[in-house]
Amino acid sequence: GENVEQHPSTLSVQEGDSAVIKCTYSDSASNYFPWYKQELGKRPQLIIDIRSNVGEKKDQRIAVTLNKTAKHFSLHITETQPEDSAVYFCAATPNTGGFKTIFGAGTRLFVKA
Amino acid sequence: NAGVTQTPKFQVLKTGQSMTLQCAQDMNHNSMYWYRQDPGMGLRLIYYSASEGTTDKGEVPNGYNVSRLNKREFSLRLESAAPSQTSVYFCASSWTSGNTGELFFGEGSRLTVL
Numbered sequence: 001g002e003n004v005e006q007h008p009s010t011l012s013v014q015e016g017d018s019a020v021i022k023c024t025y026s027d028s029a030s031n032y033f034p035w036y037k038q039e040l041g042k043r044p045q046l047i048i049d050i051r052s053n054v055g056e057k058k059d060q061r062i063a064v065t066l067n068k069t070a071k072h073f074s075l076h077i078t079e080t081q082p083e084d085s086a087v088y089f090c091a092a093t094p095n096t097g098g099f100k101t102i103f104g105a106g107t108r109l110f111v112k113a
Numbered sequence: 114n115a116g117v118t119q120t121p122k123f124q125v126l127k128t129g130q131s132m133t134l135q136c137a138q139d140m141n142h143n144s145m146y147w148y149r150q151d152p153g154m155g156l157r158l159i160y161y162s163a164s165e166g167t168t169d170k171g172e173v174p175n176g177y178n179v180s181r182l183n184k185r186e187f188s189l190r191l192e193s194a195a196p197s198q199t200s201v202y203f204c205a206s207s208w209t210s211g212n213t214g215e216l217f218f219g220e221g222s223r224l225t226v227l
Binding site: 043 | 144146148153154155156157158161163169171172203214215216218219220221
């Protein structure tokens with residue numbers, strides 16, 4: 001089955017700096033890669049996603065890149081703000097058995113004002 | 114429009130007790146899921162229901178049972194709770210399969226097993 005590894009587990013940046021979170025997946029059949037943000041005590045919410053036929057996607061200050069050959073995908077947050085502080089989860093969903101979205105362990109991002 | 118609603122939000126059980134977590138969605142989604150969240154381990158899929166009338170095991174199904182009562186409701190039952198089941202449980206729903214779009218999560222249910 002699919003396995004998703006996420007790094008780093010904790011990331012601390014200064015307000016205004018960029019933050020990068022990296023994930024790798026094992027199942028070459030995975031074709032959908034969402035990113036979820038979870039604020040303290042809240043539910044996870046989708047912030048951006050990318051499909052395997054696209055190499056990069058951007059939405060304002062956040063972007064995601066996908067390297068299918070290397071089975072890597074990354075989340076980039078530019079001009080970080082204190083409200084970006086949260087836990088971020090990457091995930092991968094296989095093309096077959098598309099209900100089994102598998103999550104990484106999460107990255108706790110701290111943005112220092 | 115409440116989205117995904119879970120009950121209860123908090124529960125304390127003794128080892129061996131049973132309980133059911135309830136989940137309901139009002140978005141007319143076909144697929145529903147139960148995840149557990151433990152520190153440092155992300156969200157792990159317990160069971161899912163691709164559509165009304167079907168249920169399947171996820172990554173960590175042992176010790177749990179589920180029922181897809183109708184299109185709106187998907188319950189998770191612990192028959193004999195163990196301390197290892199102390200966790201935060203999230204119900205989620207999606208239009209169809211997880212690779213077609215967003216998972217909508219409930220607020221979570223924090224379960225402690227003593």
